[in-house]
Structures are given as structure tokens and as C-alpha cells.
Amino acid sequence: MKVALAQVSPRLGDVKANVELHLDVLEKARRGKADLVVFPELGLTGYTLKDLVEEVALDPDSDPLFRKITARTRGLAAVVGFVEERPSEKGLFYNSAAFIADGRLLHVHRKVYLPTNGMFEEAKFFAQGRDFRTFETPVGRVGLLICRDFLHYGASYVHYSSGADMIICISAAPGRGVGGGDAFETSRMWELMGEAMSYFSTAFVLYANRVGIEDGVTFAGGSFVFAPGGRLAGRAAYLDPELLVRQVDLAAVREARKKWLFKRDEKPEVILRSLERAVRAAED
Amino acid sequence: MPPKINAPFVEKVLVRFIRDKLGKCGCKKGILGLSGGLDSAVCAALAARALGPQNVTGLIMPYGRAFPEDVRDAGNLARRLGIRHETIDIAPQVDLYFAAHPTTSRVQRGNKMARERMSILYDHSAREGSFVLGTSNKTELLIGYGTIHGDMACAVNPMGDLYKTQVRELAAHLRVPAAIRRKSPTAGLWPGQTDEAEIGLAYEELDDILYGLVEERKRRKEIIEAGHRPAVVDRVVRMIRNSEFKRKLPLIAKLSPRSVGHDFLYPYDWGK
CATH class of the missing domain: 1.10.10 (Arc Repressor Mutant, subunit A)
Known part of the structure; x- marks a missing residue:
């Protein structure tokens, strides 16, 4: 099957324009025979929202604009980043990722780790997600992460333990550090994690980052696909928009697990017991 | 020391920054003061690459006949980059003011001149529909070595996150003429002044x-x-x-539940 990473530059605070952008890219990906299209974090809204958060929040089940995207996923799947507000939780805004396939919303992940330090202010404006779980999709078993979630490796571990064939991270990662090569120094951090997680979880890791500039901050791009075993299957340009399309074969998960027996020998129950003890000790 | 920068990559980022910021505001043109020094030369070179030389104006604003070498270097730079440039002598307006309000303070005179240049830049930016590009580097911003509402005033500042020593590296990469790169940095407040002696x-x-x-x-x-x-x-x-x-907007006394500068929080690039 084919996966497409949509390394786009959304328009800040303009859901309508971004829905059009998403529909355009979906069509382009469909023409390229993609089975899955992954859009970046907060792709429907832009990242530096601040007080705009409540203005751009939507309920994916009922919002007419969102439903336009859902309706356009017949025959393929998409991951879409947006600000979520449910009728049952009015006034709570989540930085969320929706997995849509064949015209149906299959799963929503709410960002758990909201960076709030230095240039980041997410917990000032967003409510915190409280769960990581995998789910079945037409493109295999998937675990979703949003940006900073990925840098807390326990999150990927949960997806791995829950049987993910594919860990998908959507991101709006700003570039920092210009003392390195032909990319921001922080790009290396994401690639390192992608390589390590795909290696040791023997699963696919898809990372869709955005590009463009908001309020002087440049988003780094460099979206990538790692195949099981830490094999780089493709990386998009740094800084510039791109639709990165790569062939992936889920059989590679099995192949990698024949060679590396991490999954067979994994002991999540030992980890869980030990973690519970560590958490209890920290609380005492 | 600040790490050596990857100058081609920094150029790439800053060119995109200038293009993006002006583009979002529906503006194609940039304007900046050319002092004949390093920072404004680097900014002009970046702007010429980002916007095309025909969309960049450099204003050379000497005080009378002071600093003739800087005026010459600024003109040569503008010609070399192919940007439009104009020379405006600020002496008449400065002298008129100080004739009425004399001072012996060199700093006061220097600040006044910096603000006259700012007002001319902003007036010209309104005339030609261009953005004022700032040329303050990170070193100056951090120690406050600049005139508030003078040379620090601008619409966007592409260079504010580069230390002076890093600006030098970028200048070499952008092929800023050696005559400009080799001279001692000066705020040009009075003849013989150099930044390093003053700081x-x-x-x-x-x-x-x-x-x-x-x-x-x-x-x-x-x-x-x-x-x-x-x-x-x-x-x-x-x-x-x-x-x-000097690095902040003026403090506002908080009275209401939602105040400008405190908790009325919107991005610059709102809807862009």
C-alpha cells in the first residue's frame, strides 16, 4: 500500500481555507493511489492560535466543514489535526488527531503532552488528553501521537505493547539551532526517535511535520517514514511543502520480528508492575 | 562562543521569513536604512534575495558631511546589490531642532538623529507601500545597544536572533564587500565612536x-x-x-479582566 505525508503550511486561524487545502491534497494523493494520507498537527487551524483556540474548535461528528473531509475519504484513510470540542464537554478544547477511513471517523487521539515552557504555551489554551490506545484500520493496527507525545517514549511503548503495526505522529515542530547541517538541529531529534522507535518496536513510524512560518517561528518539515528495523523509507524536504508518497508493506513488520525477537520477548506486565511501584513510590 | 552557523541554511530560513512575512501582509517591498556598516549590509543582501533587488530601497541618511566613507560604502553596496537607493541629509532638521533646544550631550544628539532617521524611513515606507526592515542583531538587542524608537524601530527584524559574530559569518557568505566587513562597528553617533570602545x-x-x-x-x-x-x-x-x-512593548496598567498585552492574546499572523 501507499502512504502519503502531507507536509503542508496551513493558514493560521482560517479553518475554511485549510479544509480546502486538505481536500486538494486528498485529491492529489488519491490520484497518486495513496491508501493513507497523514496531515500535520493542527493542520485545520494552524499552530500559534492562542486566544483563537475557541474560535476554531469543532466537533468532528457534526461540523459541516470537517464532514466534508470525512466524506472525501472514500476508498482511503486520513489523519487530520484539529481543535476538538465536543457538545458533551463544552469549553474544553483539545489538540486532537482524527483517523478517518472510508467516510467514517474511526478514532480521535487527544494530545497528552502539551509543551508549556519557553516558546510553547499549549497547556495555557488546551485541555489535556488522557489516553493512548491503538485501533484497527484498513491500513493495519495504528497508534496515534501528536508532536511532543512522540518525545516521551513511553507513549510509543504503549502503542507497541498494544499491537501497533504503525505508529503515526503528526507534528508542528518548530526548527531551532542553525549550527548544524542543512536543517535545523532539532530535526535530528525527531529522526533519532523515529529511527529508534521503528527499530525497537519493529513497526512502521510515520512522522508528518508541517512547514511554513508563524509569528517568526519556522516549522522544520523533514517528515519521514521509517520501516520496521530502523530503515528510512523516505524523508521530505526541510522547510518546503511536499507530498511524500512511499510504498509500505505491512509484511515488513513480520519480517522484522522474525529477525529481532523484541516483540516476542517483551514483558509489558513486568513493566506495568514496576511502573506502578515507581509511581506509588513517587507519590509517597 | 556562539556556534558557527551554517550560513547557507540561515540564509534560506531568513529569506523565507522576509518573503513570508511581507507576503502575508500583501506587501512586496522592503525599505531599510543603509549606514555603510555590517548589519544593514547583511539585511539589504537578504532582502534583495528575498524580494528581488527592484523591490528593496536603501535610504542613506548622513548627518551633513560626517562619515563620508560610510556614505560611499553604503552607495557602493546598494549599486552592487542592484537595490534602489536615495541619500537624505538629516542635518537641516536636526540642526533646526537643536538650535531651539541646545544640548551638550553627544548621546542625546545621537539618539535624536537615530529617531529622525526612523521617522524618515517610516514616511518613505508609507509613500512606497513598503515594510521597514530592522537591522538589530541579537548582541545589540540583549545589551540594549540601540535607540528605542530609533534604529530599533522596524516592522520585522530578520537578524534579531544572530549574534554579532554570527552576522559576520553570514556577511562573508553573502559576499558583503570586504570594505564593509573589515571596518570597526559603530553606531555612528559621533565621529570616531566605535561600538567596542563604547561598550x-x-x-x-x-x-x-x-x-x-x-x-x-x-x-x-x-x-x-x-x-x-x-x-x-x-x-x-x-x-x-x-x-x-527596549525589548518589550510599554507596560499597560491592568484594570479589566482582559487587557491588551496581558491576556488579550492573538498571534501576529492572525488569519494569514
Whole structure:
């Protein structure tokens, strides 16, 4: 099957324009025979929202604009980043990722780790997600992460333990550090994690980052696909928009697990017991 | 020391920044003051690459016949980059003012001149529908070595996150003429003034201290242990603290539940 990473530059605070952008890219990906299209974090809204958060929040089940995207996923799947507000939780805004396939919303992940330090202010404006779980999709078993979630490796571990064939991270990662090569120094951090997680979880890791500039901050791009075993299957340009399309074969998960027996020998129950003890000790 | 920059990559990022910011505001043109010094030369070179030389104006604004070499270097740079340029003598308006309100303070005169240049830049930006591009580097911003509402005033500042020593690296990459790269940096407030004499230390040492304090978040003690003189470190710390007001919008006294500058929080690039 084919996966497409949509390394786009959304328009800040303009859901309508971004829905059009998403529909355009979906069509382009469909023409390229993609089975899955992954859009970046907060792709429907832009990242530096601040007080705009409540203005751009939507309920994916009922919002007419969102439903336009859902309706356009017949025959393929998409991951879409947006600000979520449910009728049952009015006034709570989540930085969320929706997995849509064949015209149906299959799963929503709410960002758990909201960076709030230095240039980041997410917990000032967003409510915190409280769960990581995998789910079945037409493109295999998937675990979703949003940006900073990925840098807390326990999150990927949960997806791995829950049987993910594919860990998908959507991101709006700003570039920092210009003392390195032909990319921001922080790009290396994401690639390192992608390589390590795909290696040791023997699963696919898809990372869709955005590009463009908001309020002087440049988003780094460099979206990538790692195949099981830490094999780089493709990386998009740094800084510039791109639709990165790569062939992936889920059989590679099995192949990698024949060679590396991490999954067979994994002991999540030992980890869980030990973690519970560590958490209890920290609380005492 | 601040790390060596990857100059081609920095150029790429800053060119995109200028293009993006102006483009979002529906503006194609940029304008800046050309002093004949390094910072404005680098900014002009970046702007010419980002917007096309025909969309960049450099204003050369000498005070009478002071600093003839700088005026010549600024003109040569503009011709070399192919940007439009114009020379405006600020002496008449400055002299008229100080004839009525005399002062013996060189700093006061220098600040007044910086603000006259600012007002001319902004007037020209309105005439030609262009954005005022700032040329303050990170070193100056951190120690507050600039005139508030003068040379620090601008619409966007592409260079504010580069230390002076890094601006030099970028200048070499952008092929800024050696005549400009080799001269001693000066604010041009009075003849014979140099930044390094006025600040009291060389930019290399200043950047080394700033990098330690700001980027590496080192304590005073650690900077001194790394080999810097205590009095110098203290002076740099003092300059940073005493110039915070130059890096912020004026404080607003909070009265309402939602106040400008406190909790009315929107992005610059709202809807763009």
C-alpha cells in the first residue's frame, strides 16, 4: 500500500481555507493511489492560535466543514489535526488527531503532552488528553501521537505493547539551532526517535511535520517514514511543502520480528508492575 | 562562543521569513536604512534575495558631511546589490531642532538623529507601500545597544536572533564587500565612536559572555570561572537587565479582566 505525508503550511486561524487545502491534497494523493494520507498537527487551524483556540474548535461528528473531509475519504484513510470540542464537554478544547477511513471517523487521539515552557504555551489554551490506545484500520493496527507525545517514549511503548503495526505522529515542530547541517538541529531529534522507535518496536513510524512560518517561528518539515528495523523509507524536504508518497508493506513488520525477537520477548506486565511501584513510590 | 552557523541554511530560513512575512501582509517591498556598516549590509543582501533587488530601497541618511566613507560604502553596496537607493541629509532638521533646544550631550544628539532617521524611513515606507526592515542583531538587542524608537524601530527584524559574530559569518557568505566587513562597528553617533570602545569590550568577548548567560543559562560564577573578568561580566548582566524595556512593548496598567498585552492574546499572523 501507499502512504502519503502531507507536509503542508496551513493558514493560521482560517479553518475554511485549510479544509480546502486538505481536500486538494486528498485529491492529489488519491490520484497518486495513496491508501493513507497523514496531515500535520493542527493542520485545520494552524499552530500559534492562542486566544483563537475557541474560535476554531469543532466537533468532528457534526461540523459541516470537517464532514466534508470525512466524506472525501472514500476508498482511503486520513489523519487530520484539529481543535476538538465536543457538545458533551463544552469549553474544553483539545489538540486532537482524527483517523478517518472510508467516510467514517474511526478514532480521535487527544494530545497528552502539551509543551508549556519557553516558546510553547499549549497547556495555557488546551485541555489535556488522557489516553493512548491503538485501533484497527484498513491500513493495519495504528497508534496515534501528536508532536511532543512522540518525545516521551513511553507513549510509543504503549502503542507497541498494544499491537501497533504503525505508529503515526503528526507534528508542528518548530526548527531551532542553525549550527548544524542543512536543517535545523532539532530535526535530528525527531529522526533519532523515529529511527529508534521503528527499530525497537519493529513497526512502521510515520512522522508528518508541517512547514511554513508563524509569528517568526519556522516549522522544520523533514517528515519521514521509517520501516520496521530502523530503515528510512523516505524523508521530505526541510522547510518546503511536499507530498511524500512511499510504498509500505505491512509484511515488513513480520519480517522484522522474525529477525529481532523484541516483540516476542517483551514483558509489558513486568513493566506495568514496576511502573506502578515507581509511581506509588513517587507519590509517597 | 556562539556556534558557527551554517550560513547557507540561515540564509534560506531568513529569506523565507522576509518573503513570508511581507507576503502575508500583501506587501512586496522592503525599505531599510543603509549606514555603510555590517548589519544593514547583511539585511539589504537578504532582502534583495528575498524580494528581488527592484523591490528593496536603501535610504542613506548622513548627518551633513560626517562619515563620508560610510556614505560611499553604503552607495557602493546598494549599486552592487542592484537595490534602489536615495541619500537624505538629516542635518537641516536636526540642526533646526537643536538650535531651539541646545544640548551638550553627544548621546542625546545621537539618539535624536537615530529617531529622525526612523521617522524618515517610516514616511518613505508609507509613500512606497513598503515594510521597514530592522537591522538589530541579537548582541545589540540583549545589551540594549540601540535607540528605542530609533534604529530599533522596524516592522520585522530578520537578524534579531544572530549574534554579532554570527552576522559576520553570514556577511562573508553573502559576499558583503570586504570594505564593509573589515571596518570597526559603530553606531555612528559621533565621529570616531566605535561600538567596542563604547561598550568596553570586543564583540568576541561580549558574545562569549552573552552566549553563556543566555543560551547556556550559566550563572555569573560559571562565566567568571570560564575566564572572564568579574567586572566585565557584571557590566554585561547589568546592561541586559537595564534594557529589558527596549525589548518589550510599554507596560499597560491592568484594570479589566482582559487587557491588551496581558491576556488579550492573538498571534501576529492572525488569519494569514
